[in-house]
Amino acid sequence: MGSRRNNLIVLALVVVLLGVAAYFIFIKEPVTQSTQLGLDLQGGVSAQLQGSQSGGGKVTREEIQQAADLIRQRIDRLGVAEPDVRVQSDDQIVVQIPGIENPEEVIRIIGSTAQLGFYQVLAADAQPNIPEDEIGATKKDIEETLQDDDAFEKGQTKILFEETPSVQGRGTDVNGYIVNKTPDMTGDALQQNGATVEFNQQTGKRIVSLELTAEGGRQMGELTQSMLADAAASGEPALLGIALDQDMQSAPQVTEPLGQNISISNDSLPEGLPEDEATQLETVLNTGALPVNMTVISETTVGPTLGLSSLKSGLFASLVGFVLVLLLLLFIYRALGVVADIALLIYAFLLWGLIVIIPVTVTLPGIAGVVLSVGVAADANVVIFERIKEEIRRGKTPRSAIQAGYDKGFRAILDGNVTTLITAFILFALSSGSVRGFAVLLALGVVLSMFTAVVITRALLGLLGDRGIQLSPALMGVSKASMTATRQPQQQARVK
Amino acid sequence: MFENVDFARGWKLYFSISGVLLFAGLVAIALGGLNLGIDFQGGSQFTVANADRQVNEEQIRDALPPELAGDAVITTLGQNGYEIRTPVVGGQEEQGQIQDALSEASGGEVSVTTVSPAFGEQVRNQALQAVVAALLIIVVYISFRFQFSFALAAMAALMHDILMTVGFYAIVGREVSLVTVVAILTVLGYSVYDTIIIFDRIRENTPTVGYNRRRFDDTINRSIHQVIRRSIYTTIFSLIPITALLIFGETTLSDFAFALLVGIAAGAYSSIFIASPVLSLYKAWRAGAIRREPQRA
Numbered sequence: 001m002g003s004r005r006n007n008l009i010v011l012a013l014v015v016v017l018l019g020v021a022a023y024f025i026f027i028k029e030p031v032t033q034s035t036q037l038g039l040d041l042q043g044g045v046s047a048q049l050q051g052s053q054s055g056g057g058k059v060t061r062e063e064i065q066q067a068a069d070l071i072r073q074r075i076d077r078l079g080v081a082e083p084d085v086r087v088q089s090d091d092q093i094v095v096q097i098p099g100i101e102n103p104e105e106v107i108r109i110i111g112s113t114a115q116l117g118f119y120q121v122l123a124a125d126a127q128p129n130i131p132e133d134e135i136g137a138t139k140k141d142i143e144e145t146l147q148d149d150d151a152f153e154k155g156q157t158k159i160l161f162e163e164t165p166s167v168q169g170r171g172t173d174v175n176g177y178i179v180n181k182t183p184d185m186t187g188d189a190l191q192q193n194g195a196t197v198e199f200n201q202q203t204g205k206r207i208v209s210l211e212l213t214a215e216g217g218r219q220m221g222e223l224t225q226s227m228l229a230d231a232a233a234s235g236e237p238a239l240l241g242i243a244l245d246q247d248m249q250s251a252p253q254v255t256e257p258l259g260q261n262i263s264i265s266n267d268s269l270p271e272g273l274p275e276d277e278a279t280q281l282e283t284v285l286n287t288g289a290l291p292v293n294m295t296v297i298s299e300t301t302v303g304p305t306l307g308l309s310s311l312k313s314g315l316f317a318s319l320v321g322f323v324l325v326l327l328l329l330l331f332i333y334r335a336l337g338v339v340a341d342i343a344l345l346i347y348a349f350l351l352w353g354l355i356v357i358i359p360v361t362v363t364l365p366g367i368a369g370v371v372l373s374v375g376v377a378a379d380a381n382v383v384i385f386e387r388i389k390e391e392i393r394r395g396k397t398p399r400s401a402i403q404a405g406y407d408k409g410f411r412a413i414l415d416g417n418v419t420t421l422i423t424a425f426i427l428f429a430l431s432s433g434s435v436r437g438f439a440v441l442l443a444l445g446v447v448l449s450m451f452t453a454v455v456i457t458r459a460l461l462g463l464l465g466d467r468g469i470q471l472s473p474a475l476m477g478v479s480k481a482s483m484t485a486t487r488q489p490q491q492q493a494r495v496k
Numbered sequence: 497m498f499e500n501v502d503f504a505r506g507w508k509l510y511f512s513i514s515g516v517l518l519f520a521g522l523v524a525i526a527l528g529g530l531n532l533g534i535d536f537q538g539g540s541q542f543t544v545a546n547a548d549r550q551v552n553e554e555q556i557r558d559a560l561p562p563e564l565a566g567d568a569v570i571t572t573l574g575q576n577g578y579e580i581r582t583p584v585v586g587g588q589e590e591q592g593q594i595q596d597a598l599s600e601a602s603g604g605e606v607s608v609t610t611v612s613p614a615f616g617e618q619v620r621n622q623a624l625q626a627v628v629a630a631l632l633i634i635v636v637y638i639s640f641r642f643q644f645s646f647a648l649a650a651m652a653a654l655m656h657d658i659l660m661t662v663g664f665y666a667i668v669g670r671e672v673s674l675v676t677v678v679a680i681l682t683v684l685g686y687s688v689y690d691t692i693i694i695f696d697r698i699r700e701n702t703p704t705v706g707y708n709r710r711r712f713d714d715t716i717n718r719s720i721h722q723v724i725r726r727s728i729y730t731t732i733f734s735l736i737p738i739t740a741l742l743i744f745g746e747t748t749l750s751d752f753a754f755a756l757l758v759g760i761a762a763g764a765y766s767s768i769f770i771a772s773p774v775l776s777l778y779k780a781w782r783a784g785a786i787r788r789e790p791q792r793a
Contacts, residue, residue: 040748043607048615050614050615104589104591104592295612296610296612297611297612297614297615298609298610298611298612298615299608299609299610300607300608300609300610301595301607301608301609302607303545303605303606303607304605305545305546305604305605306543306545306546306605306607309545309546309746310746310748310749313744313745313746313749314741314745314746314749316744317737317740317741317743317744317745317749318737318740318741320737320740320744321736321737321738321739321740321741322737324736324737324740325733325736325737328732328733328736329733332729364748364749365675365678365748365752367749368741368749368752368753371737371738371740371741372682372734372737372738372756374737375730375733375734375736375737375738376734378733379729379730379733379734382726382729382730382733383693383726383730386723386725386726386729390722411696412692412693412696412697415641415689415692415696416688416689416690416692416693417689418637419634419637419685419688419689419692420685420686420689422630422633422634422637422685423630423681423682423684423685424685426626426629426630426633426681427626427678427681430622430625430626430629435674435675435678438678442682
């Protein structure tokens with residue numbers, strides 16, 4: 001064990017560390033902002049998306065990375081605060097957005113492949129004013145009607161639906177369209193950043209105008225030309241279907257060949273396209289289509305109230321547990337307990353400091369990890385103190401007993417903590433999201449607890465011994481009776 | 497403490513106590529007592545917080561779409577909270593509609609978790625992999641730091657703890673979620689720690705002269721006597737904060753704490769009453785096998 005000077009240096013270092021921790025927790029930022037809380041504690045949306053190829057092929061790492069970048073751009077355009085978009089495995093992306101109000105909409109935007117398609121409408125059917133809970137049934141109905149249509153050819157064509165609020169404001173108009181299976185033109189025809197929300201100059205209604213590339217404009221001209229020719233032959237109006245993935249956005253009637261500029265509109269509503277729908281369209285069209293299909297495989301939305309109550313109950317439970325541990329240490333180990341308690345308090349504060357500095361996002365399982373690590377930290381002290389008491393019972397002086405206790409106890413603590421670290425690493429490697437928070441905090445706690453038990457407690461005890469404070473066996477929780485008992489030659493009682 | 501208990505030779509009693517409990521757990525599992533959460537099989541879970549009116553199960557069921565209402569599992573959380581578990585909900589829109597309906601019925605804030613069945617399967621496989629990987633690495637580590645016989649004994653204790661925890665889950669019927677698996681892995685770490693503290697003493701106390709069954713069993717007993725107080729204190733020190741979580745924490749924390757409570761208690765028991773006797777029995781069997789060998793040859 002080091003001299004008095006060494007112990008003082010160690011303690012001075014600890015004070016500096018505490019100062020650094022206090023600076024980061026309280027002074028650099030207000031304490032309410034310094035600790036990063038996970039979505040389960042502050043509310044928000046977390047979604048896990050799985051990428052897949054339409055043809056069933058394998059998704060490459062580049063494609064998933066590209067998809068993640070596009071998703072991040074889309075969220076940024078929505079103006080949501082601090083989104084976290086991460087590639088999780090070869091084909092999965094995790095998106096976490098704290099505290100937003102309309103999670104369904106956001107998830108729809110980030111998840112849609114957003115493949116823009118222009119289709120010639122081959123046949124159409126519509127049913128107006130459908131109440132919300134009958135939409136599904138109505139779609140089936142329309143589907144059956146259209147499948148009987150001459151234009152429908154299995155394998156060659158497909159049916160797309162469009163839902164728009166009714167003009168009279170009662171229910172929804174459901175339209176079904178027969179179109180070719182593959183789009184007649186795709187989003188490749190769109191100019192970069194070519195989608196803009198605008199207002200029609202004549203009607204004043206909100207539209208999304210699309211500017212096509214020169215090549216796109218030429219193709220569009222050809223497509224509409226042939227549509228008009230077909231229409232003239234059949235007498236039906238020529239409809240140009242504009243679809244995003246499998247949702248028809250609008251199907252305006254074409255009266256003359258179109259060029260580079262077209263628009264998506266909704267004439268049935270007084271304002272034109274609803275505002276949020278228009279913004280969504282603009283966002284996904286301008287960020288471009290995702291290279292792969294994304295499906296939401298798991299999604300969690302936590303309201304701020306639930307998050308806050310989880311946080312409160314978690315903190316309260318940890319605090320109660322922590323205080324009880326402190327009291328019990330005091331009760332069992334008396335003077336040694338005081339030292340252990342001081343070390344544990346230092347431990348808790350330093351752990352908090354590390355959480356803020358690194359920074360580690362605190363989740364609900366993370367709180368559990370912290371609580372567990374308090375047990376681990378208390379235990380490191382218990383192992384050493386029991387050794388010290390044992391040595392005192394054998395008649396050693398407190399000073400040499402402390403020395404021996406550390407030397408012999410350390411090996412056991414090291415072995416034990418290594419196994420806990422192993423489990424923490426496995427958890428980290430094989431899991432995701434909030435479970436990782438648990439693993440990180442547990443590992444951090446274990447390493448820090450070794451530091452406090454071995455370095456800080458030892459320095460404190462060394463200083464106590466040097467100060468000439470008489471640590472009687474009783475002060476260390478060793479009873480007179482047990483001392484005489486163990487000093488007698490040990491005879492093992494054999495049962496049986 | 498426990499001066500008169502023979503840890504190494506009393507295995508018949510210790511094994512029967514565990515055996516009875518494990519059997520009860522296995523029966524509960526066989527009877528379908530394991531309540532797998534949506535993490536493993538997919539589904540949706542709606543959590544209502546801060547409801548400002550008391551609603552009964554019937555009213556909640558009415559707020560759900562008819563095709564889901566039948567399969568929904570509804571539980572009450574505290575004073576003004578509800579948890580509703582349903583099969584996977586169709587799409588974003590439907591989920592939003594259910595959220596609105598529930599919030600309208602109860603006046604509370606509705607949070608949702610949805611897991612697709614395919615992802616649930618993936619989570620289940622990952623969880624199993626994690627447990628197996630943990631067991632293997634721990635065995636390798638102990639074999640490396642001690643001997644294979646110690647690793648084998650520790651392994652027996654660990655299997656005991658896992659089965660005991662899962663069995664108790666089945667008996668009580670608490671929901672098994674991803675968090676439960678995390679708890680089980682944590683229990684493994686704890687239990688091994690406990691076992692290692694004892695094995696470390698046995699290693700320290702074992703004389704370097706050759707193996708002798710009586711002497712080795714006495715060494716085991718002496719070592720356990722020396723550390724049993726530590727084992728008990730450690731268990732208490734870990735269980736205090738965990739009990740606080742069990743009582744004061746909300747669902748996730750409480751479930752987690754329950755698994756830890758059972759697991760750590762089982763781990764403390766197994767490191768003393770399972771690992772050490774197994775070590776004694778295995779050593780005796782090995783010694784017997786080696787002695788018999790030359791005779792046969």
